[in-house]
Amino acid sequence: MRSHYCGEVNERLVGKTITLCGWVHRARNLGGMIFLDLRDREGIVQVVVHPEQKEIFKLAQTIRNEYVLCVTGKVNARPGDMINTKMKTGTIEVEAAEIKILNTAEPPPFVLDNYVPVSEDVRLKYRYIDLRRPEVFYRIQFRSKLVRAMHNFLDDHGFLEIETPHLTRATPEGARDYLVPSRVQPGHFYALPQSPQLFKQLLMMGGVDRYYQLAKCFRDEDLRADRQPEFTQLDIEMSFIKEEDVMQLMETMMQRLFKDLLEVTLPAFPRMTYAEAMQKYGSDKPDLRISLELVDVADLLKTVEFKVFSSVANDPAGRIAALRVPKGATFSRKNIDDYETLVKKFGAKGLAWMKVNDLNDVQSPIKKFLSDEIVHAILRRVGAQKEDIIFFVADNYRVTSESLGALRVHVGEKDASAWKPLWVTDFPMFEKVDGHWHSLHHPFTAPQDMNNLAHGLSHAYDMVLNGSELGGGSIRIDNIETQQAVFNLLNISEKEAREKFGFLLEALKYGCPPHGGIAFGLDRIAMMMAGASSIRDVIAFPKTATASCLLTNAPSTVSDEQLKELHVQVNTKE
RNA sequence: GGGGGCGUAGCUCAAUUUGGUUAGAGCAUCAGAUUGUCGAUCUGAGGGUUGCGGGUUCAAGUCCCGUCGCUCCCGCCA
Secondary structure, three states: OOOOOHHHOOHHHOOOEEEEEEEEEEEEEOOOOEEEEEEEOOEEEEEEEOOOOHHHHHHHHOOOOOOEEEEEEEEEEOOHHHOOOOOOOOOEEEEEEEEEEEEOOOOOOOOOOOOOOOOHHHHHHOHHHHOOOHHHHHHHHHHHHHHHHHHHHHHHOOOEEOOOOOOEOOOOOOOOOOEEEOOOOOOOEEEOOOOOHHHHHHHHHOOOOEEEEEEEEEOOOOOEOOEOOEEEEEEEEEEOOOHHHHHHHHHHHHHHHHHHHHOOOOOOOOEEEHHHHHHHHOOOOOOOOOOOOEEEOHHHOOOOOOHHHHHHHOOOOEEEEEEEEOOHHHOOHHHHHHHHHHHHHOOOOOOEEEEEEEOOEEEOOOHHHOOHHHHHHHHHHHOOOOOOEEEEEEEEHHHHHHHHHHHHHHHOOOOOOOOOEEEEEOOEOEEEEOOEEEEOOOOOEOEOOHHHOOOOEEOEEEEEEOOEEEEEEEEEOOOHHHHHHHHHHOOOOHHHHHHHHHHHHHHHHOOOOOEEEEEEEHHHHHHHHOOOOOHHHHOOOOOOOOOOEOOOOEOOOOOHHHHHHOOOOOOOOO
16 A cells, blocks of 8 residues: 555655555644644654645545544655754655545544643553554564564574463472363363473473463462563573573673664673672662662671670671661751652561761761760771761661662662673572471572572572673573482472472483573663563553553453353352 | 552643642643644633442541552562
């Protein structure tokens, strides 16, 4: 139908007759002459209708916004005073010789201009209209380019794209599963995959050597701005490799993606152990754009009168850390109250502070508990300067680190245009929560030291960018003894292990190559690279915070017939 | 599961603090005018279950209780 996209029309086409298809972005009727801004996915161009063309002119008078047109006409250069410098196609216009109204349109529920704000629920309900907006479409188009570049890179490096099942079995650990009832096997359920983890390991055992997939994953957990119930992972697995091989290759891939799509040169990714990340940044995904660091001060506070400090200082499981914020002495009472509210969200009981008016003049509600000597020792330790404020949290290691880490991100100044990637390595294998052991990564992660399984480190690694985890992976367990030892520690009985993971344990018997891999959150990467603030912006049809689709009204009730067929009974009374 | 914010015309908001006449504005829509506009302009018109349900009151958009929806955060997300 068309010969060119609207956005492609330029001065080189002047004098040529072209055909355009698209939507009427805006119609301006000046009485004696009509202008139509025609829009397609590549841009907008002005169509002019002159009254001499009587029939077309009459037709054009009936044209409203969002009508779908096919326009044929001659490209004319605009005289100097009629050039619109705000438009990419502002130096030319198309003089209509023929207009076909392919379809009419009712007025859209919102104006398709970026200067008019529209609430997100309205946009989602009419997503197909929202997608016509250039800035919305750009992000979807960007994602397509990103995915294409990933395919190209992995194909160039010998990876095979292989699909794994969506209908699979429920897993005992991890997130809540989305379940699918089986019709032919009453009372049995499939689960939608939380990730293709076990399948990709089985592919390695099948000799595939290098696998990747853009895998849809499903997790029935509460949502966040950067979390959807269904999301996409770039899932990768390799055989006969070590940790370093995976990290090197993936780092190269990420550098290539940034170069090709954003013309940004990423540096070599620094490495940081999990322990160091928690110690200095109070996070396993530190935002290195912020220069502030946490400093331990417990050793200085073991004997102080202030019980809140001294009791934690003498508890081996405790941590007292300080965060120095340059020029923070100007923070108001209200600011500090807000910061205290923030750290309390992470479980901290309070936020102590010290304003450094001068190195010999410190203002603080806890000053009365501290000798001058200790105050000076603290100032030296954190490198305090005039007009700084120093915040303190005293609690168990986790609460202190995470709460002060969150405060660091909240108050820290950063260059919003900077890209600061890194690898976080040497994660602990497990952590103990309420007396139960949990895998930090997942139960198939290889330990660094079999002799210190419970308290030792793993061969897991996370790629982190600007305070967000882009992806995480590990070298996997490749022998049945280690795998069983891990299940034991996680309190998964041999019977349960056989039942739930029997196929994996069986497979490990028949010759398993050393292997490992990584999975990236595609939505999150696309969001960050496209400069979006929510992953919903890089998903064509996203769900709301309560996991519903405002466009289709999913999830919905179903007929009794359907339920009966699936052998499912609904009990909504609780 | 817990906490915060929001919900008034098709859209974005005002009126809520301190209950009081007929709930306003801009954009959009419709009609008319208009030959160089480009977020066109000018004149006029139509448009409301104040999310929903209950309560207090002479009187509720405004106060109280419940409920639904959207959103952000904590928990959760191996």
